[in-house]
Amino acid sequence: MTSTSPSPRQGLPIRRILVISLATLVNLVLSIWMAQWSVDWLPVAASTAAPYVDGLFSLEVGIGCFIFVGCVGFILWSVLFSRADKYDESDGLPIEGNTRLEIAWTVIPFVVVMALAFYSIHVNEQLASLGPKTKYDLAVDQQPDAVAAADNLKDIGPIRVISRQWSWEFVYPDGVRSSELHLPVSQRANFQLSSEDVLHSFYVPAFRLKQDIIPGSVISYSITPTREGTYRLRDAMFSGAYFSSNQTHVIVESGEAYDQWLKKAASQPLVSGLSQATELYQQRLAKGDRGWATVPPAAPPMVNDPGHPDVLHDA
Structure with missing residues (x-):
């Protein structure tokens, strides 16, 4: 059977x-x-x-x-x-050919x-x-009008954003200079990003946008803020010993407050702007300039409004 x-x-x-x-x-x-x-x-x-x-x-x-x-x-x-028994040391079934x-x-x-x-x-x-962007080579495009006309849809600007080792400077169309970036809410701002030494990166986490800044060129860049508040601008590109301190505030305010700030800043004399790297470098020199060699920071920019770095920011 x-x-x-x-x-x-x-x-x-x-x-x-x-x-x-x-x-x-x-x-x-x-x-x-x-x-x-x-x-x-x-x-x-x-x-x-x-x-x-x-x-x-x-x-x-x-x-x-x-x-x-x-x-x-x-x-x-x-x-x-599906685990094997305690003393089962055999191989599992192959699944080849499935x-x-x-x-x-x-x-x-x-x-x-x-x-x-x-x-x-x-x-x-x-x-x-x-936020369209256009890169201009300063060796070729030397006419500032060509750069200024990069974004015809802008509401304000162009605002010149100058990056250095290690500080930020913002120059507005009427000539006002500041260490903190002021923007009116719900208005499209056009920037002209430039570097005076090495690679830097314009990064505002609250805006979700980051743009590298290349020496020898001007980059036209647009952003439209939608929420009033104080946010943090960070240099997201390693550019030397003090690049982590190359931060400043971005203040988004109403159109009226922005206009009032421009008028107030225009009436103020030029003073040394924000440069945390300068203070850190002086502390290094006071201790004997020991440690890894570093590049001396550029002189703080001369601005109408040095800003208020101690103010808390939202993001």
Whole structure:
């Protein structure tokens, strides 16, 4: 009498399908919640560009969370319910030749990467329309009128942004100079970014925009602030020993307050502007100029309004 081995069941059991479906649904809900929550990790949004950058960041966090939780969940399930017996030292069953599985783990990452790529392109196009930028080589484009006319859609400006090792200087159309950047809310400001020595980077986290500043060139750049407050401008490009102190305030205020500030600043004489690196360098010299060699900071800029560095900022 011959015995016949039972034929393997085809497909997944209903119970396992329900468990996988429920786990996927829970993972999806958790990922959506994490994506929405991730926006709170960022500084306050204070420009027209911020919602687009935040949306892209939120999408990437959601996708990353779904993949991470799914992989960790599968590992925990295997450890808890599919682990080998205590003294089982045999190898696991191979899964070579599973065409459907190979197609799945090829197609799914491809779709995810392409979706992120297309959405990123869309965000970049939106940012380009909100804050177009043009680079001018000073050795070729020596006419200031050509640089000033780079953005015909500006509401105010152009405001010259001069970066140095290690200080910021802002020159407004009427000649007012300041160590802190003042902007009217909901008005598109055009900047002319330039460097007097090395590479610097104009970065305001609350605006979600960063622009490198290249020596020997002028970069026309536009930003529209949408929220009144005091924000922090940081030099995001390593430019020497004191680059981390190359920070200042960006003060976004109402149009009336901005006009009043311009009139008040115009009536004030020029004084030494903000330069925290100068003070740090003097402390170094007082201690004998020991340690790694460093570049002496440039002299503080002469400005009408040196600002108030001790004021707290929102972001």
